[in-house]
Amino acid sequence: MRKILLITSSPRGTESLSTRFATEIAHGLRSQGGGSLTVRDLVANPPPHITEDYILGRTASPDSRTTQQNVAVERARELVDELCAADIIVLGSGMMNFGPSSQLKAWIDNVIWPGVTFSYATGAPQAYLLARSFI
Template sequence: MSKILLITSSPRGEESVSTKVATDLASALAARSNGDIAVRDLGANPIAHLDTVTTSAIRKAPADRNAEEAAAAEISDALVSELQAADEIVIGTGLINFNIYSGLKSWIDNIARAGVTFRYTAEGPEGLVKGKKVYVVLAAAGVYSDGPAAPLNHAVPYLKTVLGFLGMTDVEVLYVEGLAFGPEAVEKALASAKSRTEELAKAA
């Protein structure tokens, strides 16, 4: 039985295409292995961006934190535990201003912990979150997987870089794009995403 962590980040609620497709993918992966899904909805329940107290707290061992720092570190500690417990991670985001939602960036800032999810060695940094499969669902109004707009897609290169830095190098990207090109384009994109979801679930 696999443990799947579903992270959605769109603030658009039920209208979100990235959330829908990511949820469908997580469900398909769970059905394949009779797995459990833990859901972290960053759109409905956003994580506060790092502040002075939290930044200090997550750099300390729990025993070295004062009461205020201990309270501030709780969410980061919980997010790291969720990540470490998962076998597979499904991340859903829209492409907004050529990158990911800020809520997803805050999640990353909270899980990127020196000595916990990565460490520095004499040979360079080493990611400590290993052996996990990551699926990224990226929804976009235009077409950014290839073609003339591809250089504007900073979301996928960034996510692959930061996830790889943390040790998660097996990353599959599912694009749902061209959503601003009318109802037929949306229907085509969703049909393609459904087909790709089925393929990924079977291959996993």
């Protein structure tokens, strides 16, 4: 069964063309091939912006993390797990001041995780989204 992840990031919600188009695409994919649809509305449920707790927590061993670091890492882990579980990702994003919304940028910052979603093993970044354990 296919798992579809729909990510929307417009502050205009359903009034946004990017949200409407992305939603139509995700529902169309689901109706054509079945499967499940997970919706992540980054405006209704914004991911946290990166903090020192996240930066230090994701490189620290679990038993040496502070409570704040554990919370920051767990929030990011939820987003990464959701992303890694998806077979298809539909991203609806408008432009805010010539760039992505801050909510989308925060989501990207949380899911771009060295050793978890990408590696520099060959000297250049290589993405990989596979089920894996987190440290």
